[in-house]
Amino acid sequence: MPNLPHVLHLVDDATPGGVNRVLEHIQTCPLMDRTARHSLRVVSRNGALPSCDADIIVSHLSLNWRRLPSLIAFRARHAGKPLVHVEHSYTEAFTALNVPSKLRFFTMLRTSLALFDNVVAVSQAQADWMKRRRLAAAQTLRVIAPVVDLRDFRALAPADGTPRVIGAIGRLHRQKGFDILIRAFRRLPNQDVSLHIHGAGPEDAALRALACDDPRIRFFGHSDHPDRVMQSVDLVAIPSRWEAFGLVALEARAAGRPVLCSGVDGLTMSAGRDGTFVYGQEEAGWAQALATALEADTVKQKSSRAVDCEREFASAWSRLIADHTGYDATAVSTSDVYSTHACPAE
Amino acid sequence: MPYATIVVPSYNAAATLPATLASLSAQSFRDFEVVIVDDGSIDNTATIANLHAAKDRRFRVVHQLNRGLAGARNSGIAAARGSVIGFCDADDLWIPEKLAAHINHLRANPEVGLSYSGSALIDEAGNRIGHAQRPRLRGVTSAHVFKRNPIGNGSAPVIRRETLDAIAWRPASETQRDWIFDETFRQSEDIECWLRLCLKTDWIIEGVPGLLTEYRVNATGLSANIEAQLASWERMVTKLRPTAPDFFAQHETAARAYQLRYLARRAVSSGDGDAACALLGRAFGESHRPILEEPMRSLTTLLAAHATARFGDMPMNFARTVLRAARS
Numbered sequence: 001m002p003n004l005p006h007v008l009h010l011v012d013d014a015t016p017g018g019v020n021r022v023l024e025h026i027q028t029c030p031l032m033d034r035t036a037r038h039s040l041r042v043v044s045r046n047g048a049l050p051s052c053d054a055d056i057i058v059s060h061l062s063l064n065w066r067r068l069p070s071l072i073a074f075r076a077r078h079a080g081k082p083l084v085h086v087e088h089s090y091t092e093a094f095t096a097l098n099v100p101s102k103l104r105f106f107t108m109l110r111t112s113l114a115l116f117d118n119v120v121a122v123s124q125a126q127a128d129w130m131k132r133r134r135l136a137a138a139q140t141l142r143v144i145a146p147v148v149d150l151r152d153f154r155a156l157a158p159a160d161g162t163p164r165v166i167g168a169i170g171r172l173h174r175q176k177g178f179d180i181l182i183r184a185f186r187r188l189p190n191q192d193v194s195l196h197i198h199g200a201g202p203e204d205a206a207l208r209a210l211a212c213d214d215p216r217i218r219f220f221g222h223s224d225h226p227d228r229v230m231q232s233v234d235l236v237a238i239p240s241r242w243e244a245f246g247l248v249a250l251e252a253r254a255a256g257r258p259v260l261c262s263g264v265d266g267l268t269m270s271a272g273r274d275g276t277f278v279y280g281q282e283e284a285g286w287a288q289a290l291a292t293a294l295e296a297d298t299v300k301q302k303s304s305r306a307v308d309c310e311r312e313f314a315s316a317w318s319r320l321i322a323d324h325t326g327y328d329a330t331a332v333s334t335s336d337v338y339s340t341h342a343c344p345a346e
Numbered sequence: 347m348p349y350a351t352i353v354v355p356s357y358n359a360a361a362t363l364p365a366t367l368a369s370l371s372a373q374s375f376r377d378f379e380v381v382i383v384d385d386g387s388i389d390n391t392a393t394i395a396n397l398h399a400a401k402d403r404r405f406r407v408v409h410q411l412n413r414g415l416a417g418a419r420n421s422g423i424a425a426a427r428g429s430v431i432g433f434c435d436a437d438d439l440w441i442p443e444k445l446a447a448h449i450n451h452l453r454a455n456p457e458v459g460l461s462y463s464g465s466a467l468i469d470e471a472g473n474r475i476g477h478a479q480r481p482r483l484r485g486v487t488s489a490h491v492f493k494r495n496p497i498g499n500g501s502a503p504v505i506r507r508e509t510l511d512a513i514a515w516r517p518a519s520e521t522q523r524d525w526i527f528d529e530t531f532r533q534s535e536d537i538e539c540w541l542r543l544c545l546k547t548d549w550i551i552e553g554v555p556g557l558l559t560e561y562r563v564n565a566t567g568l569s570a571n572i573e574a575q576l577a578s579w580e581r582m583v584t585k586l587r588p589t590a591p592d593f594f595a596q597h598e599t600a601a602r603a604y605q606l607r608y609l610a611r612r613a614v615s616s617g618d619g620d621a622a623c624a625l626l627g628r629a630f631g632e633s634h635r636p637i638l639e640e641p642m643r644s645l646t647t648l649l650a651a652h653a654t655a656r657f658g659d660m661p662m663n664f665a666r667t668v669l670r671a672a673r674s
Contacts (some may be wrong), residue, residue, distance in 0.1 A: 281588035
């Protein structure tokens with residue numbers, strides 16, 4: 001084993017969710033393992049950041065004004081180390097809906113991101129937004145779409161026939177917009193279709209109240225087996241109000257499930273060309289889109305099953321690592337770890 | 347390619363269109379085109395537009411079957427070639443420095459997507475009546491737009507093309523071009539568009555100082571219209587609420603109170619004091635925020651409504667005369 005560069009990932013949010021699933025993938029992916037040794041360190045949300053010994057330090061931290069002083073101190077103590085930041089949360093739609101003072105927010109982001117040698121956007125839309133708002137210098141900015149191990153999803157038989165079970169998968173938080181979906185679904189006259197909501201979160205009670213006594217809508221709570229959840233649905237609806245990337249869309253594609261989603265932020269990338277996009281959050285628009293999707297014959301839709309995503313992810317990271325350490329990264333591009341398992345049904 | 351486009355939606359505007367077009371020809375910033383959209387007029391709007399276009403080659407005329415104000419603006423945007431787009435309704439006027447002021451503002455502030463200004467109100471003869479819209483210019487949040495609409499009127503804003511593109515969509519029923527303004531609205535189409543811009547994009551909305559637009563008011567037949575105006579405002583709320591339920595939960599009642607107070611003021615202007623009093627009652631029943639946030643304006647509206655209900659037009663006419671004398 002050659003002396004691989006050590007990449008240390010810092011995270012301040014240890015709750016289960018997309019970010020931590022991606023971090024788990026980074027540490028366990030056999031391709032990532034070939035060009036660097038990746039480790040993870042959980043740090044406090046607002047306190048000082050520790051001294052770190054690694055060849056590259058990657059921040060997955062949430063940025064805000066309160067975090068900024070500790071980030072500056074961290075930069076000063078690691079002045080010569082390559083520092084990379086991955087922005088998992090902020091997007092244009094997030095800003096529109098959550099930030100009253102936009103100029104102040106842009107200044108915070110601009111100041112924070114200026115401390116890093118590289119900024120990684122998780123979708124093209126997010127990168128375009130960062131460029132448009134001059135949040136990060138174009139030469140430091142890269143797009144690396146997040147990924148998890150999709151082999152279990154690709155192993156599933158693709159959905160066929162007309163969809164009967166609509167899946168809504170994710171945290172029950174207003175960001176995910178499941179309230180829009182429930183209202184729209186309740187308008188559908190079809191008695192032979194159902195809406196399965198998988199996830200937990202602060203909106204649980206409100207969403208159950210919204211579903212009222214409609215027996216077609218069922219709540220399943222959070223599952224630690226996202227592939228089994230995916231297997232149980234025929235179509236995945238993602239009515240998010242903002243979404244930096246949208247892993248569920250990627251998983252749905254890998255599982256051969258059609259995706260119906262709002263056209264915001266990173267979803268335009270994660271849902272890919274096969275995705276069906278709905279403009280706006282109006283109940284009537286979503287009801288119409290659901291009705292159309294429920295009539296479409298899934299078999300006729302050729303899905304690419306998100307092939308090659310893991311390898312693209314690993315080679316993008318190895319290129320970034322190589323740029324800072326000079327370590328050669330060709331090992332990744334010749335691998336077929338993931339493709340051997342891909343698309344059994346096609 | 348002209349740097350700016352000014353869209354002039356025109357429907358049966360023969361009486362006012364010549365002055366509007368002359369005010370645009372006289373802009374000090376000269377690198378622009380004007381797209382006059384003749385929205386199925388049955389008077390000689392088309393002739394006037396064509397004549398002006400023959401004199402000033404920067405003007406073009408687009409004719410269409412009547413689609414309403416939103417539809418005319420959308421057609422104008424679709425025909426526009428400029429990288430910033432302004433709007434001037436066919437009965438309003440731009441003062442010569444207006445376009446230059448907004449273009450300087452947008453060039454100096456890359457985060458600002460929509461630049462607007464205050465407006466002086468003019469009567470049917472084109473004389474300033476002494477009233478003006480002097481909105482908040484900076485630090486404008488979505489809540490300000492919802493409650494007070496600082497943009498004020500449809501002839502005030504100059505907007506970046508890419509800002510408009512960010513809120514464009516193509517309804518299933520539409521075969522020709524995108525929508526920016528929602529053509530299913532016949533009123534409240536402005537505020538619907540601005541609030542949608544606030545809730546869907548992070549472009550900043552900001553004003554420049556000065557009364558750069560002359561906005562024509564006519565005082566006839568307003569009261570009959572009030573319920574229809576309220577209904578379209580409510581439809582706007584219903585349409586956009588799912589985009590930002592928390593935002594609406596926080597600001598909706600206050601915004602409705604401001605909307606009712608605004609309609610009460612219009613009722614006072616048209617001499618209908620009883621309607622004004624009723625509207626104010628509903629406004630303050632909805633929320634006390636207009637009283638807390640703008641006590642003077644709320645109080646003067648209340649006094650004017652009751653004075654008009656009791657004595658008719660007389661007190662307001664007297665007040666206008668005094669104000670005009672004091673200003674001149």
